[in-house]
Amino acid sequence: MMTIIYWFRRDRRLSDNPALTKAVALASQTSSALLPVTLKDDNPVTPWGFTRFGCHRLAFEAQSLAGLQKALQGLGSDLYQPSISGVSGLIDLAKRMDATLIVCEAIHAPEESDEINLLKDAGLEVISVEQSALLPGESLPFEINQTPIVFSDFRRLVEKAKCRPRTPLDSPSKLPAPPEFTGDLRPYAGAIDLPALDARSAFPYQADGWHADQNAAQAHLTRYFSSNLPQRYKQTRNGLIGTDYSTKFSPWLAVGAISAAQIWQALQTHEATHGSNESTYWIWFELLWRDHFQLMMQRFPTELFARSGLVKHPIQSRSPNTQGFKRWCSGNTGNAFIDAAMRELAATGYLSNRMRQNVASFLIHDLHGDWLAGAAWFEHCLIDFDVRSNQGNWAYIAGVGTDPRGGRRFNPQKQAHDYDRNAAYQQLWSMP
Ligand SMILES: Cc1cc2nc3c(=O)[nH]c(=O)nc-3n(C[C@H](O)[C@H](O)[C@H](O)COP(=O)(O)OP(=O)(O)OC[C@H]3O[C@@H](n4cnc5c(N)ncnc54)[C@H](O)[C@@H]3O)c2cc1C
Structure with a gap:
C-alpha cells in the first residue's frame, strides 16, 4: 500500500483546510495510507543572544499540536513526529516509509520556501496549496509581482474588483488510516509545560476557552460574533487592557487553528443578523492588512x-x-x-x-x-x-x-x- 504524507505547517485544523482535503481525496482515490506529520523545530540562538522560541511561544505551539493530535485521533488517525528535526526528518521519514508524495499548505516566506525546495531536491513530489490568506491568489486583479506597495492602493483594487474569500470547507468526516507499520516513528508526544497564567493577560491561553486548538478557536468565533463586540470594534480596537477590546483571532490564525475565510463567513452571518456598520467593515479591513503583508513577503522576500x-x-x-x-x-x-x-x-x-x-x-x-x-x-x-x-x-x-x-x-x-x-x-x- 502506498503512503501519502500530510505535513501540518501553520494550518493546524481539520475544517476549512483545502490542502488536507486534497490529501484525503488523493489517498482515497489511490487507496493509499495517509500519514499526518508535524516537524520538530530547532530553537537556535539569534545573533542577539536569545532563542527564536521563548517560553510562551513554545507552550502555545505545543498546545496547538496536542489539540490537533486529539482532533486527528477523533477521526481514527494520529499526528506523528520524526525524531530528526526540520525537513531532514521529513526526507528521512519519506525514504523509510517509501512515500514519494507530500501534501502541505504553501507559505510564501524565505525559510518556508527553502523547506519545500529541499524536499523537491530530495526527489519528493510536493503539492503545496495556498490557503492562509483571506483572498485567494487567483481572485486578485493583479499579478503578485505587481501588488501595490501602498496598502490603500491594494485595498481599493481588491474592493473594486469585488474579490471575495472562498467558502470554507467542512472537516473531512473520516480520514484514511495511517500506514500499519510506522517502524520507530512515534505519535507526537510534546509535553506542554505551561507558564503560570497571569490574571492580567489579554490572551490567557492557559485558561479554558483560550487554548491554542481548533475547538477553542471555533468557540471563540461563535462567542465573539454572537456578541455586540463587533458592532463597536472600531471604537475599542485601540484598547490596552482585557480580552474584549479587539477580536483576538491572531494567535489562532498564527497556528492555523482557524482560517481567515472562517472568520469572514462568521462576520457575514453577524452582519446579516446584527447589522453592518463601520466597525464590522473594519474587521475585514484589518484582515486585508494581513493579506497585504503576506503578498509583500511574496513580492519582496529578501x-x-x-x-x-x-x-x-x-x-x-x-x-x-x-x-x-x-x-x-x-x-x-x-x-x-x-x-x-x-x-x-x-x-x-x-x-x-x-x-x-x-x-x-x-x-x-x-x-x-x-x-x-x-x-x-x-x-x-x-x-x-x-x-x-x-x-x-x-x-x-x-x-x-x-x-x-x-x-x-x-x-x-x-x-x-x-x-x-x-x-x-x-x-x-x-x-x-
Ligand atoms: C511591530 C508589530 C509587529 C506585529 N507582529 C505581528 C505578528 O507577528 N503576528 C500577527 O498576527 N500580527 C502582528 N502584528 C499585527 C497586529 O498587532 C496583530 O495582528 C493584532 O494586534 C492581533 O490582535 P487581534 O487579533 O485582536 O487583532 P484585531 O485588531 O482584532 O484584528 C483582526 C485581525 O486582523 C489582522 N491584523 C490586524 N492588524 C494587523 C496588522 N497591523 N498587520 C497584520 N495583520 C493585522 C490580524 O490577523 C488580526 O487577528 C504586528 C503589529 C506590529 C505593529
Whole structure:
C-alpha cells in the first residue's frame, strides 16, 4: 500500500483546510495510507543572544499540536513526529516509509520556501496549496509581482474588483488510516509545560476557552460574533487592557487553528443578523492588512529581511544602540508607558496592536535600536508570531517598508495621554 504524507505547517485544523482535503481525496482515490506529520523545530540562538522560541511561544505551539493530535485521533488517525528535526526528518521519514508524495499548505516566506525546495531536491513530489490568506491568489486583479506597495492602493483594487474569500470547507468526516507499520516513528508526544497564567493577560491561553486548538478557536468565533463586540470594534480596537477590546483571532490564525475565510463567513452571518456598520467593515479591513503583508513577503522576500528593507538608497548607518535594546527587552527603558508594554509582552506572549506600534517606534526612533533585533524579540515572545505580519509591520514603522510616509514615530507622551489617560495600563504593568 502506498503512503501519502500530510505535513501540518501553520494550518493546524481539520475544517476549512483545502490542502488536507486534497490529501484525503488523493489517498482515497489511490487507496493509499495517509500519514499526518508535524516537524520538530530547532530553537537556535539569534545573533542577539536569545532563542527564536521563548517560553510562551513554545507552550502555545505545543498546545496547538496536542489539540490537533486529539482532533486527528477523533477521526481514527494520529499526528506523528520524526525524531530528526526540520525537513531532514521529513526526507528521512519519506525514504523509510517509501512515500514519494507530500501534501502541505504553501507559505510564501524565505525559510518556508527553502523547506519545500529541499524536499523537491530530495526527489519528493510536493503539492503545496495556498490557503492562509483571506483572498485567494487567483481572485486578485493583479499579478503578485505587481501588488501595490501602498496598502490603500491594494485595498481599493481588491474592493473594486469585488474579490471575495472562498467558502470554507467542512472537516473531512473520516480520514484514511495511517500506514500499519510506522517502524520507530512515534505519535507526537510534546509535553506542554505551561507558564503560570497571569490574571492580567489579554490572551490567557492557559485558561479554558483560550487554548491554542481548533475547538477553542471555533468557540471563540461563535462567542465573539454572537456578541455586540463587533458592532463597536472600531471604537475599542485601540484598547490596552482585557480580552474584549479587539477580536483576538491572531494567535489562532498564527497556528492555523482557524482560517481567515472562517472568520469572514462568521462576520457575514453577524452582519446579516446584527447589522453592518463601520466597525464590522473594519474587521475585514484589518484582515486585508494581513493579506497585504503576506503578498509583500511574496513580492519582496529578501528585502524584508535586510536592514534597508525596500528602500533603494542605503540608509544612514550608525551602530545600533545595543544597550538600549537590552533595556527595552527587559522593560527598563525608564519610560513607564513603554516599560509596561514590554513587561506585558514578556509575561503573557501577547500585546495589543497599539502597544506593538508604540514599543517598535520607541526602539527605532527614540532609542535608535536595530529594527531587525526588535522584530527578532517579537518572534521570541509573541504567541501570534507570523513572519509576514511581523517583518512587514516592523519594516513599516522603521520607514523601510510599505509606509508611504516613510516610517512613523509615535510620540510616547501623547500616546500615553490619548490611550492611557488615567495611567491604568501603566499601573497594571508596573510590576513584572
Ligand atoms: C511591530 C508589530 C509587529 C506585529 N507582529 C505581528 C505578528 O507577528 N503576528 C500577527 O498576527 N500580527 C502582528 N502584528 C499585527 C497586529 O498587532 C496583530 O495582528 C493584532 O494586534 C492581533 O490582535 P487581534 O487579533 O485582536 O487583532 P484585531 O485588531 O482584532 O484584528 C483582526 C485581525 O486582523 C489582522 N491584523 C490586524 N492588524 C494587523 C496588522 N497591523 N498587520 C497584520 N495583520 C493585522 C490580524 O490577523 C488580526 O487577528 C504586528 C503589529 C506590529 C505593529
